[in-house]
Amino acid sequence: MSLLLAPWTRLSLLGVLLLAAGVCVVLYEPQRLLSQGWPAGFPVGAAVLLFAVAYGVATAALAPRPLLNLAAGAVFGIPFGLVAAVGGSVIGAGISFGLGRLMGRDALRPLLRGRWLRAADDQLARHGFRSVLAVRIFPGLPFAVANYCAAVSRCGWLPFLLATAVGVVPNTAAYVVAGASASSPDSPAFLASFGFIAVSAAAAAVVGWRERHRLAPVPACETHDPVPVHPPVVSAAPHGP
Numbered sequence: 001m002s003l004l005l006a007p008w009t010r011l012s013l014l015g016v017l018l019l020a021a022g023v024c025v026v027l028y029e030p031q032r033l034l035s036q037g038w039p040a041g042f043p044v045g046a047a048v049l050l051f052a053v054a055y056g057v058a059t060a061a062l063a064p065r066p067l068l069n070l071a072a073g074a075v076f077g078i079p080f081g082l083v084a085a086v087g088g089s090v091i092g093a094g095i096s097f098g099l100g101r102l103m104g105r106d107a108l109r110p111l112l113r114g115r116w117l118r119a120a121d122d123q124l125a126r127h128g129f130r131s132v133l134a135v136r137i138f139p140g141l142p143f144a145v146a147n148y149c150a151a152v153s154r155c156g157w158l159p160f161l162l163a164t165a166v167g168v169v170p171n172t173a174a175y176v177v178a179g180a181s182a183s184s185p186d187s188p189a190f191l192a193s194f195g196f197i198a199v200s201a202a203a204a205a206v207v208g209w210r211e212r213h214r215l216a217p218v219p220a221c222e223t224h225d226p227v228p229v230h231p232p233v234v235s236a237a238p239h240g241p
Helices: 007-028 030-034 044-060 065-103 105-111 115-126 128-137 143-152 157-167 169-180 188-214
Strands: none
Touching: 007 030, 007 065, 007 105, 030 044, 030 065, 044 065, 044 143, 065 105, 065 143, 065 157, 065 169, 105 143, 115 128, 128 143, 128 157, 128 169, 157 169, 169 188
């Protein structure tokens, strides 16, 4: 029992679980299955709820969120599709965060020694909502990767989930609109959503580049105190005879 509770054993089990989930995603393509619609007469509210749960499980299993968002728009249209996609994003983030914190945090916390990692951990501990919100609005990491990384940090549950619920709305809405209007690729709605996706991707690249420079390690020559330079000692002894 003690071996099963060991941090590295739990981390290994998490790795095996994610690997198996990733294989299932590749083989079964949940985004394609979800886009096939629901039986006629099935209540919309129940369909949205089931879609959100399936969406959450799929994202925790490393399924690509953009494709799931497109599927939500194609199946439910814009209003219900956005509710299903945002709800599924929060569910998936919660599953990933819980798995990472339960099975991987104890093993990975002692490895947070680099300056970048410590700075990111401190930022998430002190400004969890703001930091997660920035990651969601300007995604520099894949959704599932950001979830598991946040689980290793000291970020709290409430700010993580609240920031996820708010931060995923803009990009999720763009993909849902694109999925709902995919049958008319020359429509203003589709063109506007595609333009927003392109602009947000460019903004994410710019923000990521700036954060990279802000958190860059300080050069070794700047980490040590400069060697004091003492003025020359003038002797009072007389020169010459």
